[in-house]
Amino acid sequence: MQITIIIPTxxxxxxxxxxxxxxxxxPLDLRVLVVDDSSPDGTGDIADALSAEYPEKMEVLHRxxxxxxxxxxxxxxxxALATDTDALVxxxxxxxxxxxxxxxxxxxxxxxxxxxxxRYVPGGRVDENWPIWxxxxxxxxxxxxxTILGFTLRDVTTGFRFWRRExxxxxxxxxxxxxxxxxxVEMIYMxxxxxxxxxxxxxxxxxxxxxxxxxxxxxxxxxxxxxxxVRWAYRDLRxxxxxxxxxx
Numbered sequence: 054m055q056i057t058i059i060i061p062t063x064x065x066x067x068x069x070x071x072x073x074x075x076x077x078x079x080p081l082d083l084r085v086l087v088v089d090d091s092s093p094d095g096t097g098d099i100a101d102a103l104s105a106e107y108p109e110k111m112e113v114l115h116r117x118x119x120x121x122x123x124x125x126x127x128x129x130x131x132x133a134l135a136t137d138t139d140a141l142v143x144x145x146x147x148x149x150x151x152x153x154x155x156x157x158x159x160x161x162x163x164x165x166x167x168x169x170x171x172r173y174v175p176g177g178r179v180d181e182n183w184p185i186w187x188x189x190x191x192x193x194x195x196x197x198x199x200t201i202l203g204f205t206l207r208d209v210t211t212g213f214r215f216w217r218r219e220x221x222x223x224x225x226x227x228x229x230x231x232x233x234x235x236x237x238v239e240m241i242y243m244x245x246x247x248x249x250x251x252x253x254x255x256x257x258x259x260x261x262x263x264x265x266x267x268x269x270x271x272x273x274x275x276x277x278x279x280x281x282x283v284r285w286a287y288r289d290l291r292x293x294x295x296x297x298x299x300x301x
Contacts, residue, residue, distance in 0.1 A: 054139045055138050055139045056082060056141070056142060057133040057141050058076060058084065058085045059086050059133060060087050062092060063119060064094045065092065068146050069096055070099060070103060077110065079152060081155060081156065084136075085110060085111045086111075086133060087100040087111070087113045088114045088116065088128060089115055090116050090121075091115065091117055091119070122237075127226055127229070138218060140215060140216060140218060142215050143213070143216075144170075145213070149259055150258070154170055158170065166217050166219075166220040168251070168252045169251065169253045170253075170256040172256060173192070173208045174207045177208070177255035177256055178257055179191055182260065183260065195207075195209060198210060202238070202284055206241070206245065206253065207253055209241055209242070210238055214237075214241070235279045235280065238280065239279075242287060246291045
């Protein structure tokens with residue numbers, strides 16, 4: 054199975070070399086696509102150097118300005134689907150997502166359409182050094198989205214995802230309008246609404262060791278409001294998804 058890892062970057066100069074090395078040490082057939090939004094810390098130049106070091110395994114897309122997570126992933130997915138890749142992975146560049154978990158996710162994808170790296174299934178957890186308020190905020194944000202959208206999944210806000218090629222090809226990705234991290238909720242909600250089989254592998258979500266977090270109150274506020282719009286926007290797909298789950 055050929056797997057393309059899509060990694061959006063903005064100021065990840067300290068993390069990217071370590072992450073690429075960790076990925077290519079795994080017993081998987083991986084390619085890496087870095088989508089860099091003109092990082093002022095030189096991440097793009099570092100990505101180019103790594104691409105030269107791994108010419109058959111790594112590609113870099115440079116974008117002018119900070120254009121956001123949604124367009125980074127949608128553009129990366131479009132480029133990856135133009136190749137002969139069998140599966141695609143979304144993951145952060147900051148080691149919040151342990152690359153080693155990709156092995157178990159690759160095993161589960163054999164019987165699923167998409168696999169989530171989940172903090173909220175048995176065996177999963179968040180950084181043990183987080184203060185109580187941050188753990189509560191993370192859990193509540195996930196509970197809030199799950200409740201409003203009617204998910205049976207446990208972790209719908211995770212950014213660690215393993216997709217079959219055919220799953221993404223069957224999704225009308227051009228309908229996704231959310232920006233920021235709620236984009237991730239909207240994307241998995243679309244797959245769930247269409248009746249795709251979703252699996253969850255437990256992960257330990259570690260806080261970043263290097264660099265600065267991109268999360269802000271503005272992003273959290275937008276996510277809280279946007280969830281209701283997502284529910285309304287996909288009411289037609291939910292009917293199809295219910296029918297598919299009954300038939301399966």
